[in-house]
Amino acid sequence: MLRLDQQVCFALAVAARNVIGLYRPVLEPLGLTHPQYLVMLALWERAPLTVKEIGDLLSLEPATVSPLVRRLEGAGLVRRDPHPHDDRALHVTLTTEGRDLRRQALGVPPQVIARLGMDVSQLQELHRSLTTVIAAARSAQD
Secondary structure (H helix, E strand, C coil), X not given: CCCHHHCHHHHHHHHHHHHHHHHHHHHHHHCCCHHHHHHHHHHHHHCCEEHHHHHHHHCCCHHHHHHHHHHHHHCCCEEEEECCCCCCCEEEEECHHHHXXXXXXCCHHHHHHHXXXXXXXXXXXXXXXXXXXXXXXXHHHC
16 A cells, blocks of 8 residues: 555656656747646636636636736736726736737647657546546545
8 A cells, every 4th residue: 555656646746747847848939837838728718817717727826826927927928907896806818929829839739749659538538537536636625
């Protein structure tokens, strides 16, 4: 039971580090880090969003998301505007450059899949399994 190579937490941690490492050279030409890429994915799908909404989508605390958004704003990819219904919140919206970057980002998934050398069906099955693990872990924390 206590063998390192039998621990789910170890396998998940090593897999996450290695897969995220594959993204680094693919995202570099886009000028994005992996966490910034995740923020941009959320915004490309659902902008405008508040920092809290981005955090909820990414399972991150707003205090972690805020610096990511500030860096993206500094790069000219997003803009923070006053929220129309909440004085305490800001809407994060895409700039023209941020929207245009999506076209380049379409090449990211195929490059990562090629680097992994796995079939798309294997990755889809892995995604389903990980989604189940995430849901189980969340409900165990409640």
